[in-house]
Amino acid sequence: MRTEQCEVYLTGSSAKMLSKEIATQMRGRALSWELFPFSFREFLDYKAIESEGALLTKKRFLV
Numbered sequence: 001m002r003t004e005q006c007e008v009y010l011t012g013s014s015a016k017m018l019s020k021e022i023a024t025q026m027r028g029r030a031l032s033w034e035l036f037p038f039s040f041r042e043f044l045d046y047k048a049i050e051s052e053g054a055l056l057t058k059k060r061f062l063v
Contacts, residue, residue: 038046
């Protein structure tokens with residue numbers, strides 16, 4: 001990592017523990033943030049699915 005430009009992504013249940021260890025070794029070159037998944041409404045908006053009223057049966061299966 002010292003000679004190459006690279007990106008490191010940590011995910012999963014142990015990411016919180018690992019981020020502290022890596023941040024210590026990287027000496028200030030690490031950022032940590034929480035990323036939450038879409039809500040169902042946000043997912044529908046992203047997929048451009050009409051979220052007002054009842055969804056059609058066919059659209060329910062496509063989601």
